Amino acid sequence: MKNSMHLYLKDLKNISTNWVAAILIGGLMILPSLYAWMNIEASWDPYGQTDQIKVGVINNDTGSTVRDEEIHVGNELVEQLKDNDSMDWQFVDEETAMDKVEYGDYYAVIVIPDDFSEKLGTVINDQPTKAEVNYYVNEKINAIAPKITDKGATTIVEEISSSFISTVNGVIFDMFNQLGHELQSSLPDIRQFEDYVFTIEEKLPEIKEVLDESLSDAENAEVMIHDALNLIPRVEEASNQGLSTVNETLNFINDAEERLDEIAPRVNEDLNTIQQAIQDTNEFLESVEPSSMDLLDMNEQMNNWNEQINSTVTSIETVEEILQQIQEEQESGEDSGEDSGQSEENNQEQIENALNELAAMKATLQELQNQLNQVDEMIAEHNQELEDMMANLRETAQFTNERLDAFITEYKETIEPRVREEIQHAKSSLESAKSILTKVQNTIPEAQNILNRTATNLADGEDLLESVIAEYPYINTKINELADEIRQIQGETDLEEIIELLQNDPEAEESFFEEPVKLNQNKLFPIENYGTGMTPFYTVLAIWVGGLLLVSLLATDPHHIEPYTGRQIYFGRLLTFVTIGMIQTIIVTLGDMYLLGVNVQEPVWFILFGLLSSFVFITIVYTLVSVFGDIGKALAIVFLVLQIAGAGGTYPVDLLPEFFQSIHSFLPFTYAINLMREAVGGIVWTKVQHDAAILSTFGLVALLVGALFKARLNKYTHQLMKKSRETGLFH
Known part of the structure; x- marks a missing residue:
């Protein structure tokens, strides 16, 4: 360890005594800071300069008319x-x-089409159509610019949508307000409707019963109408027959009337003849004395009387025949359906009495004739009884004369006028019957049409009733469901509260829907700008780049290695590299805060975390180059590339490809950047402890690798370096 310190102090002395070395080392100390500062400054507020990004706007909107009001959303x-x-x-x-x-003069173009207002106006239709805005962007100009212009176009659409939604909702809530007032005025009707529904629900079984009865009645009525239609031909036939009978009867009565007109004079003549004969007989009988009469004259007279009596009987029979014909005609009139009435009954009785009188008169005349014959016989026998017979004959003749006078009076004053009157009455009745039957015949087709229409209507009505009855279960279910829902609504919802809600201020509602959700942004660890947010990444990157610059310009081994061992050289030169690296870190961190003005929440910890990162990075880079030589330099560069992409310094790790997500937790950058972010935004100590411990582990592993393998591997790496220098391409 003493030799390592000796080597370290020697390096410091050489740097301080050699001005060229001092300048170079000074440059190495400042150069990484420039890299960090320039990138931080460039990314300080990139979105604050978007007002210099040119975006073309083309308004082709021709406007539209909505409910007699012109709108020009494109112009707005x-x-x-x-x-x-x-x-x-x-x-x-x-x-x-x-x-x-x-x-490339414009980054993007926004085109408002000619039907923009027209499509927005379809919001009041049952099939609204979304309006469109065409957006064109040249993405090859810059990677970030399209994202910025996309945001601008999205903002335009959002502003249009927000304004449109607030306006439409204002109209809607104005309508709701009016609806609320209308509902309030209609509340009694709504309550009454609820009562109607409950009443219908209660009456549904009764309605079903009535429908069933109506269907049964319709079916019965249809059968009756079909029967009536089947009877119409028979009615038509009967009316034809009746009309024919009436016509025949009228013809018969007309003939009878004509015959009556023809025989009336003859009847009167015959009656006068009979009356005269009877009177002559009476006068003769009154004048005759049987004792003084010439028998021959009397016999002749008797023969004359017989002839007159026969003629009279013939006349009586003629009158009887006429009266019988009249009687038969009246009876046939009654049989044809005519109502004769009380007068016709009296007339029949009178005719019957007249016939009886004629029969009696005929019998009397015949009796008179018999008596005359007896007288004739008595005259021939000269019988004493002649006088008695003559007396009886006179009495009979007198009685016959009286009855004949009474009958003639009755016939002329009553029977004949009455018969004529009844004939006229029968003709009138038959004419009325004929008129009625003619009307019946004319009415039959119309009645048949009416019955056919009625049958058709009944069939349709029957089908409708069957359809209604078939739908009854569905209607019954729906009415019951509606009633249950009304009861549920009555239990859960107060209609008056709904009305009060609908009557809210439409302007306030419009303002609400213009911005229905207000974002209350609470920044736990506020970062002023994008540059401040990127400071941890670029600072950590500058520290690693500083280490790469050191191993690129400074030798990891001294030129004279004696009397140092490999491990002594490793630790001694490591101290030199770490010292320069820490100075680099102090410069870059202080420059971030005081030169660029980055707002760091924990400045001291920001510097300390930077120094820790610098120690670990310098140790790793130095160890790679010290142990593996030029291969170590390549490894350090590869390591740098992987960490820039996989450490999550610029993009969230979750957005990175799966490979970089998998190596993220094994990169020193990950934990160094986290520590620097904690210092910039605000420290969470549990996280700091975790990240600092793992980052320190990377440095400890590097120290162990250098201490254990430098001496053993250097002999191989020196040979490789010597071989590579032979090419003249490597230093």
Whole structure:
């Protein structure tokens, strides 16, 4: 150890007494600091200069009309960007912008299309369309610039979205406010609707029963209508037959009336003849005295009377025949369906009485004829009874005359007028029946059409009822679910509270949705700027680079190794390297804080952590070169490359490739950078202890390797170095 100190002190003396060596060593002390300071200064605030990045803006928006109001979102965006100094916005035409971004004069171009406002206006439609902003970037100009311009474009879109959302939400909440007032005024109706739903729920079984009954009634009605349709042909046939019968009856009555007109004079003539014959008979009988009569004259007279009586009987039979025809015609009229009434019954009775009278009169005349015959016989026999017979004959003739007078009076005053009146009444009734039957015939097609339509409507109604009944289980379920939901809402939600919520101030709601979440940023370990954040990495990198510079310019072995052993040389020259390295570290750490103005939370610990890192790095680099020679220099450089990529100094370790993530925990840079970050941002001592212990372990391993293997491996490494120098390429 004494020889090692002797060698160390000798190195210090040589440096201090040789001004060339002093200048070179001084340069080596300052040079690593320049590397760190320049990089820190360059990365001090890179995003603070984005106002010098040129980005073209092309506004092709033609505007739109939304609810009779013109909107020009593109123009509004341009006006906002003119007041935005985050980038150097260039408002040019599309052709110029695309040329400049292609040649690299512009880093990016943002194009607002012509339908930008139109698509934003579709927010009130049932199928809204998202508006688009076209973004062009030239990524070959710079690796970072595209990320910055991407952020600028994203910020523009976010600002548009935020403004649009706040405006739309303002409109929506204004509508909600109006809806709240309308709901408040409609609250009684809503309550009534709830009652309606509950009532429907209660009445659903009854409604189902009514639907079933209605379907049954419809089916029965359909059967009845089909039966009625089937009966229409029979009704039509019956009406045709009735009309034919009425026509025939009318023709018959007209014929009867004509015959009555024809026979009426003859009947009157026959009745007058009968009356005259009876009167002549009475007069003769009154004048005849049987005792004084000439039998021959009487016999002749008797024969005349017989002829007159026969003629009278024939006339009576003629009248009987006429009355019987009238009676039959009236009866046929009744059989055809006509309602004769009380007057027709009286007329029938009168005709019947007249027929009875005629029959009695006929019988009386026949009896008179018989008596005349008997008289004739008595005259022939000269019988004493002639006088009695004549007396009876007179009495019979007188009675016949009286009955005949009464009958003639009855016939002329009652029977004939009554018969004519009834004939006219029958004709009138038949004409009415004919009119009614004609109307029935005319109505049958319409009735048939109505029945057909009714049958069709009933069939449709039946189908509808069946459809409704088929949907009843679904409706019943939905009504019950709706009622249950209303009851649940009534139990869990106060509608008045909802109305009060809807009536909130729309301007306040708009302001809320413009920035619904306000970020309260709490920095546990505040770092002022990007340069301060990068200071630990560049400082640690400068310390390692300082070690590389030392092993590149200074010899790890003295030119005269006697009387030193390998281990003495290792430790003695190590002290020289560590001393220069620590001076380098002091310069770079003090320069970071006081020259660049890096805000370090723990300045003393920042220097101390730097010195610890310097001791470990110098030990590692020195050991590699001292033990392995030029191979050690190559290993130190490779080690540097791996640590720059894998230590997480610039990018989070989680973003690194899997290989660098796997070697991250085995790199000294990892723990040195962590220690420096603790000093810059604020110390967490448990973490410092962990990182300092592992970093010190790397230095201890290097010391052990140098102490144990320098002497043993140097003879091999010296031979390799000697061989390499023979090429004239290596020093």
